[in-house]
Structure formats: structure tokens, C-alpha cells
Amino acid sequence: MRLKIKRFHYARDVEEALSLLSAYRGRGAILAGGLDLARSFNPKLEGLIDISGLGLSYVHEQDGGLRIGATTTLTEVLESRAAREYLGGFLAEVVGQVANPPLRNQATFGGAVASAHPWADLPTALVAVGAEVRWVDQEGEHRARVEELWQGEFRRLLSSAVITEIFLPPWEGAFAFGKLSRNVGDIALLNCACGLGIEDGKVAWARVALGATPRRGRRLLWLEDLLTGEAPGEELWQVVREQVEANVEVGADRRASAAWRRAAAGPLLARTLARAAEKATARQR
Numbered sequence: 631m632r633l634k635i636k637r638f639h640y641a642r643d644v645e646e647a648l649s650l651l652s653a654y655r656g657r658g659a660i661l662a663g664g665l666d667l668a669r670s671f672n673p674k675l676e677g678l679i680d681i682s683g684l685g686l687s688y689v690h691e692q693d694g695g696l697r698i699g700a701t702t703t704l705t706e707v708l709e710s711r712a713a714r715e716y717l718g719g720f721l722a723e724v725v726g727q728v729a730n731p732p733l734r735n736q737a738t739f740g741g742a743v744a745s746a747h748p749w750a751d752l753p754t755a756l757v758a759v760g761a762e763v764r765w766v767d768q769e770g771e772h773r774a775r776v777e778e779l780w781q782g783e784f785r786r787l788l789s790s791a792v793i794t795e796i797f798l799p800p801w802e803g804a805f806a807f808g809k810l811s812r813n814v815g816d817i818a819l820l821n822c823a824c825g826l827g828i829e830d831g832k833v834a835w836a837r838v839a840l841g842a843t844p845r846r847g848r849r850l851l852w853l854e855d856l857l858t859g860e861a862p863g864e865e866l867w868q869v870v871r872e873q874v875e876a877n878v879e880v881g882a883d884r885r886a887s888a889a890w891r892r893a894a895a896g897p898l899l900a901r902t903l904a905r906a907a908e909k910a911t912a913r914q915r
């Protein structure tokens with residue numbers, strides 16, 4: 631089944647985009663970079679509402695956090711000094727591993743949040759840092775942490791809304807990102823984002839998200855508890871490898887078996903945690 635688009639609109643402001651969405655009663659969609667829409671087989675879609683002219687392409691630093699406008703492309707994120715400096719380069723580390731430059735020229739940050747593919751890298755990173763999504767619908771403005779938004783019926787909710795901004799909060803420690811894929815630029819077989827705060831040589835707090843399991847990135851709260859209060863180092867990373875292999879919840883899809891994911895998750899997390907610990911310790915100096 632192919633897309634049967636009849637009309638294309640260029641919205642001048644958020645209100646116009648919302649009123650067009652409402653007029654289509656489920657037969658219209660917001661168009662950002664169009665990467666996912668181009669591959670969509672929704673035969674109901676009749677109208678596309680381009681939001682590239684709403685002034686939502688920006689990256690602003692705010693008290694150590696980052697406000698990213700929804701239509702900002704991944705390339706624009708990489709080119710922004712504020713984004714490159716966020717958490718010592720963590721966001722650039724993640725975005726730089728998303729597909730390839732032509733795709734990053736087109737993909738928008740808001741589109742990545744709206745589509746939230748389970749195999750994607752950005753969702754895992756955004757869950758780990760506790761990013762907040764801001765959106766507008768006919769009832770007004772809303773905000774929610776990504777992990778809360780994605781737990782609910784977010785596709786239905788966003789089908790009549792416009793995401794305006796994503797806020798990435800500041801953190802005192804450091805984050806690192808890890809990805810396993812068949813080759814550079816390919817979709818993840820498994821990915822993770824790990825954040826650590828180090829105080830007096832011990833882990834003061836930990837934020838760990840594992841994604842493409844094949845489910846969307848989720849925090850491993852039990853692992854965060856296990857890490858807190860411990861001294862980072864090879865001994866701890868060995869415990870991580872063993873405990874993850876014993877306890878991690880993973881499944882199979884056409885890309886990888888559950889057995890492979892179980893064997894790979896511990897080393898991936900231990901390696902990424904070690905990098906986060908190194909960065910956090912260096913930031914203290």
C-alpha cells in the first residue's frame with residue numbers, strides 16, 4: 631500500500647499546524663525531515679503539514695542544560711557549539727553515531743522523539759539523561775519526561791500535537807554512549823547510555839539505559855542501585871558483566887538472538903561505564 635497524499639501545507643505557526651491537524655481528523659500528519667513518513671504505508675494519510683517554517687530550529691544552552699527546537703536537524707545539533715559542549719561531548723558522541731551524514735542532514739530531533747524507534751540510539755540517550763519533551767495541542771502546552779511519554783500511548787497523543795522542544799537537563803558527572811552494530815552507520819543490535827557521578831572515589835549516582843534489546847531504551851534501575859556507593863574500577867566492571875548476564879531482560883528479533891544480546895550486554899555496559907567513570911573523574915580535576 632502506498633501513501634496517497636492529496637494536499638501539502640506549509641504551516642506559518644504552531645496554531646495553524648494544530649488547526650490543520652484537527653481539520654484532517656486523523657488523516658493529516660506533521661512533516662519534519664520526512665524520513666519516516668517517506669517509508670510510511672498509512673493509506674489513510676491525505677495531508678502533510680510541513681513545520682520547517684515555525685522557527686523551531688535552534689539549540690540553546692540554559693543553566694548547563696540544552697533546549698533543542700523540534701525541527702533542528704541532527705547535523706545542526708552536531709554543528710552547534712552548545713550541543714558539542716553538553717555533558718563533555720556526550721550528545722555529539724550519540725548523534726555522530728546515528729546513521730550517516732546525508733540522513734543526519736534530514737532527520738530532525740523532534741522527529742526522532744516522535745518516532746522513537748526501539749532500535750534507535752537517541753531514545754536510549756534521552757532516557758538516560760532524563761530529557762523532557764515539550765509539546766502543544768488544542769488543550770495547551772504540555773511537558774513530560776521522555777520515559778513517561780513513551781510508556782503511554784504517545785503515538786495517538788502526538789498525532790494531534792506539535793512537539794516544540796526537547797530539554798536536556800544539566801548533570802554534574804559524565805555520560806558515555808555505547809553501540810553494537812554490524813557496521814558503522816547501521817542500526818544498533820544493542821545500545822546503552824551510562825551516566826555516573828563520582829564523589830570521594832565512589833559512585834554517588836548512576837543513570838544506565840539499555841536499548842535495542844529489542845525494546846526501546848529503558849533504565850536498569852537495579853544496576854544503578856548496584857553501582858551506587860561502589861568504587862569504579864575493574865573489580866566493579868567484572869561484577870557488572872556477571873550481574874548483567876544473569877539478570878538483563880533481552881529478546882530476539884530479526885537482527886539478533888536473545889542469547890547473543892545476553893552475552894553482549896554485560897561487556898558493552900561495563901565498557902561504557904568505565905568510559906563514563908574516566909570522564910567523570912577527569913571532569914572533577
Ligand SMILES: Cc1cc2nc3c(=O)[nH]c(=O)nc-3n(C[C@H](O)[C@H](O)[C@H](O)COP(=O)(O)OP(=O)(O)OC[C@H]3O[C@@H](n4cnc5c(N)ncnc54)[C@H](O)[C@@H]3O)c2cc1C
Pocket residue numbers: 659660661662663664665666667668681700701727728729733736737738739740741742743744745747749750751752753788791792793794815816817818
Ligand atoms: C535508514 C534510517 C537509518 C536510521 N538510523 C538511525 C540510527 O542509526 N540511530 C538513530 O537513533 N536513529 C536512526 N534512524 C531514525 C531517525 O533518527 C528518524 O527516522 C528521524 O529522526 C525521524 O525524523 P524526521 O524529521 O525525518 O521525521 P518525519 O519522518 O518527518 O516524522 C516522523 C513521525 O513523527 C511525526 N513528527 C515529526 N516531527 C514532529 C513534531 N515536531 N511534532 C509532532 N509530530 C512530529 C511525523 O508526523 C511522523 O509521524 C534512522 C532512520 C532511517 C530512515
